[in-house]
Amino acid sequence: MAANPHDSADRLAKHDWQGVETELDCEGVAVLPGLLATAECRALAALYDDGDEGTFRSRVVMARHGFGRGEYKYFDYPLPEIVAQLRTLLYPRLAPIANRWNAALGLELRYPPSHAQYLARCHAAGQPRATPLLLRYGPGDFNCLHQDLYGEHVFPLQAVILLSQPGRDFDGGELVLTEQRPRMQSRVSVVPLGQGDAAIFAVSHRPVQGTRGFYRVNMRHGVSRIRRGTRTTAGLIFHDAA
Ligand SMILES: O=C(O)CCC(=O)C(=O)O
Numbered sequence: 001m002a003a004n005p006h007d008s009a010d011r012l013a014k015h016d017w018q019g020v021e022t023e024l025d026c027e028g029v030a031v032l033p034g035l036l037a038t039a040e041c042r043a044l045a046a047l048y049d050d051g052d053e054g055t056f057r058s059r060v061v062m063a064r065h066g067f068g069r070g071e072y073k074y075f076d077y078p079l080p081e082i083v084a085q086l087r088t089l090l091y092p093r094l095a096p097i098a099n100r101w102n103a104a105l106g107l108e109l110r111y112p113p114s115h116a117q118y119l120a121r122c123h124a125a126g127q128p129r130a131t132p133l134l135l136r137y138g139p140g141d142f143n144c145l146h147q148d149l150y151g152e153h154v155f156p157l158q159a160v161i162l163l164s165q166p167g168r169d170f171d172g173g174e175l176v177l178t179e180q181r182p183r184m185q186s187r188v189s190v191v192p193l194g195q196g197d198a199a200i201f202a203v204s205h206r207p208v209q210g211t212r213g214f215y216r217v218n219m220r221h222g223v224s225r226i227r228r229g230t231r232t233t234a235g236l237i238f239h240d241a242a
């Protein structure tokens with residue numbers, strides 16, 4: 001799929017990154033409205049059924065693993081151009097936030113400025129397989145709360161792009177995040193997305209400012225039951241898989 005790199009760069013530049021950073025710090029999730037245009041959503045979603053052989057490295061039927069109901073496919077390298085570009089362009093916006101979070105949590109690990117450098121680290125450590133994916137849900141399907149960990153190397157933020165149009169293509173099927181706080185009850189947030197919007201959120205944990213410094217909360221995400229129609233999403237995970 002052709003995508004003009006200048007279009008993609010402009011698309012990211014127009015977003016309120018200061019606002020995104022504040023939302024991520026306060027809530028652990030931020031929305032980038034209209035990250036993809038409608039035609040791009042359709043073209044990317046169409047790969048699910050029409051992708052050439054070699055587009056995907058594997059297909060997972062969620063019910064077989066107790067992950068929920070629905071299915072997904074992991075892209076293989078080389079990634080479709082738009083997926084590769086979004087991963088490359090989003091990463092340098094997110095790495096400084098990830099580094100600040102690690103510092104707040106007292107972790108020494110830092111993430112390099114470019115995604116190519118970070119992937120080289122994953123690949124050298126035995127995590128060479130592509131993790132971006134397309135997910136497809138039909139009526140009654142859902143995605144259980146989970147964390148996308150694929151090995152020792154974990155980049156702490158990820159993105160999900162809604163490729164279908166809510167209300168027209170499907171009803172229900174909301175992205176849900178839970179936050180498990182130490183010695184407290186869990187908090188939940190539902191993230192309203194329109195077609196082409198991306199949610200950026202914490203993969204497994206994030207720092208929260210308390211009265212005596214930062215503490216660590218554990219995050220999970222999932223999707224509530226699809227009540228009608230078909231919902232397709234694209235997931236961008238920045239670490240690769242073992
Ligand atoms: O379909 C969704 O909204 C969530 C997808 C997901 O779990 C992921 O991309 O990691």
Ligand SMILES: [Fe+2]
Nearest residue numbers: 146147148221
């Ligand atoms: Fe996920």
